[in-house]
Amino acid sequence: MSAPAFYDELRALRLERLLDASVAIITEEGWDRLSMTKVAQRSGVPRQSLYKEVGTKSELGAAVVHREVGRFLTGVRAGIAAHPDSVADGLAAAARFALEYGETNAVLKVILRPGHDPELLELLTVRPDVLEQVVQAVLDALGHPRAGTDARVVAARVAMVDSMVRLTLSHLLQPTVGIDEAVDRITHTVHGFPS
Structure with a gap:
């Protein structure tokens, strides 16, 4: 017998409160100052429940990153969906x-500022599954090639998306130009791939 939806909703609400409290602490005090005690106090969730829900501080950081990646991917998919007739657009x-979101996202700003704890940056940037998840989400949002499409065309699309994602993340981590110029450069690169 499965648990009633009420308990699932209650668990989801508790997790959101924990993540919201964690984000508030990270943005106000930094990753180094985040503690399970502070999260429990700020969220109103007992520490024992916090440990049951998310585990360790590192797992809590991973949960924060997972939620941010989900929000990020929702916006990326919406951008692609707004231009169904043009892959490049x-x-x-x-x-x-992605660039505007990164510029305004409080957690990302904390991660990228000088003197951050590299552990949280690692959770966000170097885990290959996060990069692969973004690339796959973009490919899925573009739609799957028709059956019988030449394998070289499919490979070119994958390479194009992978390059676009890597260029975008690179600019996000170390911007050298404004967003408009960065988007122009990314678009120019995308146009260089065969259709």
């Missing part, structure tokens, strides 16, 4: 969203 819209 869809990818440009996705890149623009």
Whole structure:
């Protein structure tokens, strides 16, 4: 017998409170100052329940990153969906969203500022599954090639999306130009791939 939806909703609400409290502490005090005690106090969730829900501080950081990646991917998909007739325009819209989101996202700002704890940056950037998840989400949002499409065309699309994602993340981590110029450069690169 499965648990009633009420308990699932209650658990989801508790997790959101924990993540919201964690984000508030990270943005106000930094990752180094985040503690399970502070999260429990700020969220109103007992420490024992906090440990049951998320485990360790590192697992809590992973949960924060997972939620942020989910929100990020929702915006990327919306950018692509807004341009169903043009892959390049869809990818440009996705890149623009990613760069604007990164510029305004409080957690990301804390991670990228000088003197951050590299553990949280590692959770966000170097885990290959996060990069692969973003690439796959972009490919899925573009739609699957028709059956019988030449394997070289499929490989070119994968390479194009992988390059676009890596360029966007690179600019996000170390911007050298404004968002408009970055999107222009990314779009120019995307146009260089065969259709």
